[in-house]
Amino acid sequence: MFKRQTFPCLILLLLAVLLVQPPVFAETSSPTANPGDTAWMLISSALVMLMLPGLALFYGGMVRRKNVLSSMMHSFVALGVMTIQWIFIGYSIAFGDSIGGFMGNPLDKFLLRGITPETLTGTIPEYVFIMFQGMFAAITPALISGALAERIRFRTYVTFILLWGTLVYAPLAHWVWGGGWLSQGHLLNGLGALDFAGGTVVHLSSGISALVAVILLGKRRGYPSGDMLPHNLTFTLLGAGLLWFGWFGFNAGSAVAANAQAGLAFVVTHIAAASGAIGWLIAERIHQGRPSALGAASGIVAGLVGITPAAGFVAPWAAIIIGFGAGVICYWGVLAKGRFGYDDSLDAFGVHGVGGTWGAIATGIFATIGATGLVLGNFQQLVNQIIGVVAAGLYAAAVTFILVKVLDATMGFRVDDEQEQMGLDQVEHGEVGYNF
Amino acid sequence: MFKRQTFPCLILLLLAVLLVQPPVFAETSSPTANPGDTAWMLISSALVMLMLPGLALFYGGMVRRKNVLSSMMHSFVALGVMTIQWIFIGYSIAFGDSIGGFMGNPLDKFLLRGITPETLTGTIPEYVFIMFQGMFAAITPALISGALAERIRFRTYVTFILLWGTLVYAPLAHWVWGGGWLSQGHLLNGLGALDFAGGTVVHLSSGISALVAVILLGKRRGYPSGDMLPHNLTFTLLGAGLLWFGWFGFNAGSAVAANAQAGLAFVVTHIAAASGAIGWLIAERIHQGRPSALGAASGIVAGLVGITPAAGFVAPWAAIIIGFGAGVICYWGVLAKGRFGYDDSLDAFGVHGVGGTWGAIATGIFATIGATGLVLGNFQQLVNQIIGVVAAGLYAAAVTFILVKVLDATMGFRVDDEQEQMGLDQVEHGEVGYNF
């Protein structure tokens, strides 16, 4: 009984702590936010937030009917708990004063202290910047849930993403965006590893972690078998549409202003999504004879993943290649699981891991705007990209390995066989998705 | 036959009147709108509009299959008729020249007369302000439909919301935002009752009216019984996601500019939604053993309702308490219906009435930015909040009481038993939701 209450108690304790914190007063600081940039970053934050319901649909449509709510909850609960984690320590670890280039000081901006509505980050209120970045912190662990779907315990999942977000995501964000060792001006010849909107920080890290987790946790009961078909592909298509929509905020918002770079990021993002869909559909057509709706949805996401690190650095023509390549390569990526025999339920690794790697490398090749890639003769950038991928991948994999092992041993990560057969909706949430 | 045509005739008559109105010419006025603020308020208006399809899904998923279209129509038709009502007289009653602090002069801005594209409200075109406010006028009566779902006649509902919007919503908006007696600078020690984005005007008023209406109209046939389960919780989750997304416009848009206050409202809104979900899930976990998807969706909305009046006035740490509190308190609020035996189908009172009250009081307690609440020692503000709640609640309850009584006696508010059994989709709309 005591154990069951630990989590709520923790929350209540923290809330109590808050109450003694001195209230924050508005200060008058001379420079004020630019309304146009602020408008764009407010809506960009909202757009990225919408990606979580989008992801819930995208994933929820692919699982079996009996797990649809469970799968959707993986995204929704991530939005819930990661937001709170971000406010307490996540933002501070990612963007606080750097401790040796590895992570920010978690206490520096603990509970956003010292920040008022008038505090600016560039031309926008820091509060808005915090929100924009916080949405990334929420969606990244949720991406992993695609690999684990249909077999895991809800409370272990919640614990896992809280720890993973704190130990993997926030430090990686610091490395690349928070002034850490992979940022421009630091190591790697001072060029840094380019990652405009999170190819490595978001997609590669979640994809590789997904792979490690499913290898450790094992296959779903009966996998592969005929009754593991997607239960509602209309949701998956709609989810892909919402993800595409939200990704405009994700990528073009990463310019942190409504400027020329935002315009560039928007156009290449859109092109890559379209090319990704075309690439995947053509691959399907050639390999399995028919282009499918699931293929279109998958290709859209693959193209978007691929362009993410490159979005502020490449020209439209390069976006066609990156997107199309992502569609084809990720199609090949999802086939891999059949060959190697792990059970990545909804291809979190096949799409985000493989696509994230492709995107990071492609950025090193095609960067021509505000950075110089291989096509402009700069081989060093490509090397840096690969170093970034390897470093982030190894780090994420190692921490995930430990987390999964520990949580499985202590809390138990998987439901038992009978529960898996009955479906997680009923077992974990006491509900069913549809009462038609 | 004559009676059936009354409504269309009325519309045509009004349209005829319009034609004689002199055409509006564009005037050149020196100050022009700020593009950044205008951009933000355009998109905020669109975001609030999207809350109605979101509400349609949120509610539609919770009813039985046979009433899904009927329930969704309650939101969609509100968007239709309240928009037209707003253009004709609603806006004028809310924001026209005050008649003794009670309501605006309905003829002052009848059919938006005197307003041109160049007319400004603050830094944005008045047309945009009208739209932003008009979306609030549409969603507020639609919230009530959650209480009445599965048993009411469509035409009576349409008549009800038109009257309620005119006699309850528009005056209340005037009281608080249109320069009425609850506004700052007026009564109540000049402090007014704080209501940043509509905790009292929108949520409390609709919630209390919902309660009055269901008590008067009585329970659904067979309530409570096992086949009244939500028919599609995936819709309810998606609806909650869209509401969350749209609420950024609702709350952060209430700053009526893309400024520091909008940023603050955004961050506390997001935090409260997340905390609300966590609060509700923990309450469920403790009370019924399992956190549910319906609980997550409900907690999100509860948190959003709770923060609404406070959004521009409280710090992030307070948003955690307000949101978490809303989740827990509204969970308790929905349990009440079982105890007291009324049939609030989808808990419009339990969430909006209870959550709106909590939010109004919490604003009086936690306000620290641009206002001073109890935590800064200002007891008066808390008193004002309570006066605001009681006044608005009593007024809304009284008018609703009369409206429901009169409409029930004249038009009939409920369908008959057989129709209720067959389902409103077929009986009222001649359709069914799904032909699988």
Next chain:
Amino acid sequence: MFKRQTFPCLILLLLAVLLVQPPVFAETSSPTANPGDTAWMLISSALVMLMLPGLALFYGGMVRRKNVLSSMMHSFVALGVMTIQWIFIGYSIAFGDSIGGFMGNPLDKFLLRGITPETLTGTIPEYVFIMFQGMFAAITPALISGALAERIRFRTYVTFILLWGTLVYAPLAHWVWGGGWLSQGHLLNGLGALDFAGGTVVHLSSGISALVAVILLGKRRGYPSGDMLPHNLTFTLLGAGLLWFGWFGFNAGSAVAANAQAGLAFVVTHIAAASGAIGWLIAERIHQGRPSALGAASGIVAGLVGITPAAGFVAPWAAIIIGFGAGVICYWGVLAKGRFGYDDSLDAFGVHGVGGTWGAIATGIFATIGATGLVLGNFQQLVNQIIGVVAAGLYAAAVTFILVKVLDATMGFRVDDEQEQMGLDQVEHGEVGYNF
């Protein structure tokens, strides 16, 4: 085998061509984009993009279960292939140097050459303008798919929209917006044909083409019969909601700035959508006894179509008439197919063709802001509108006639009877929408 590979080869060839293009460098040009306007146009572009998933739901809900994915794919694949076409030549044909007022030079801006992130169109980056316009190019051919649903081959459809977009849409866009012969300052007394956001270019052209195509291709097997009912009207309602939301970008974005005109376009768009729904519901009520959810969804779209050409030119009171009129007239428009015996599956002609014509004419009647219509005594404008409708309609019809004939003879446009019976999802995509 060779034939099957033609399409992918073509793509690869084009991609190869791209690689030899010199990389685009950022130039420093003195004027920079206005952040507020840019923010609004970024989000407007995203909003129009969201209309395609919206359309996918709107249409997908109306077909039979066995064709739901096929129908949704018609919208999604349009977003894919038309985006790429737009980048290669579409934008250049629409907005490149005019060749005699008929079309832009396709090579002028081939693959967006000569454009950098700093290039401006008005106060926004040209890249953003390209995207905004590109979304229109994607949705217009997708509208046609509503007429052809449930019977056509996927690959022929893809080929058709690529050709139609190139030969019909892009030239029409040039005529009206790209400095062509229907633009202001050119023929027609110098007044041009008013088309604010695409009543003629988008809706009339797609609607009339839809009519021509279905007359040539013939009815669905068994039409009309009882089992052709919409399979999921909740999707259709949600789709209508997303279309309404996205249409704010479509119309208010057509001001290409966050200014007074955008505010006007927003308010009249919203009013017309609401009035359209009311108009259709009243027409249904009178004619068939009950207002329906499908009617509400249809009326919303009809109202939006009707106001599209007028959005920047008319006052709110006129929007009520235009929207209400569109609802009633389009209701009559969809009845026509029963009378004339063609099978416009989802009423692409009945809504977009009829509504687009009504909107174009109504613009000539009611324009009072920044243009003068019949109500201000300018008969010439009405004449111009009619000339615009007739010219665009005839041109679209003629080219569509040839395209359909040629494609039917070469690739085959329809699936065979057995395939039609089995459903396009399984036959064309190897999937089913739902595995409940």
Next chain:
Amino acid sequence: MKKIECIIRPFKLEDVKEALSEIGIRGMTVSEIRGFGRQKGHTELYRGSEYTIEFVPKLKVEIVVPEDRVDEVVNTVVQAASTGKIGDGKIFVIPVDETIRIRTGERGPAAI
């Protein structure tokens, strides 16, 4: 033992279930079916066009009972499910050779 298959209107399920409970019937199996019969000719209007709905949604209720209770059950269902309008449905009585409860393996009347 006999299996009594009743085709009824969906909204009559509650009434039928209650009527059967009153006479002590505690078990039944329900499935969604679509019926085609005299009731045909029903039309629905979608966008003003008439569609003939040939297959009407119905429920099938299956009740297995000992022979001596057949008449009682049939009469109860007839009463509870009847509205007097075309389309009320049918009852078919079908012989059952054997009945087994899976949980216990019990057979015959003891199994239901």
Next chain:
Amino acid sequence: MKKIECIIRPFKLEDVKEALSEIGIRGMTVSEIRGFGRQKGHTELYRGSEYTIEFVPKLKVEIVVPEDRVDEVVNTVVQAASTGKIGDGKIFVIPVDETIRIRTGERGPAAI
């Protein structure tokens, strides 16, 4: 009376219904079922992975007729529903002891 249960391919419903109408059969009951039989081995590709669909969607059509019409109905269905490919389905003829029309209480052949 006999109940003729036909398991058919979903897209054959229209044909079966029409063929039965032609021989004067005016009533039937249809339900969605999933079949498992020789037809197994069918695979679908989702994201390039093969899934064996063991249960194939079928329709069950139930027609109750007097004994003397059984052969006619069976032959009609066989003709209308057959494609010659594995998975066309089965027909089972099951005895019916009694038939009742709920609306009127009529029994026997008059009830159908």
Next chain:
Amino acid sequence: MKKIECIIRPFKLEDVKEALSEIGIRGMTVSEIRGFGRQKGHTELYRGSEYTIEFVPKLKVEIVVPEDRVDEVVNTVVQAASTGKIGDGKIFVIPVDETIRIRTGERGPAAI
């Protein structure tokens, strides 16, 4: 021939199918049904309110076999589908007069 109708728990389908395959049964028909029986009393909580779920989702598996295999099939299903908890379901054995394969017109045991 007999038709063996088994009402089972949904998640037991896989086990039942495999057990039947092992004894050489290659054909069956499955449909989704809702059952009402002793198992009633199960409640679900939605927003803290208890709802009594009277109709529990079950599957009906229908297997037509020659008379001499009935016992074997019944026993197999009983074993595979049993959990020992209330609600495991029932098996009903129903006589079948005739069996026809639509594809070939074959009749009798050859048809299944």
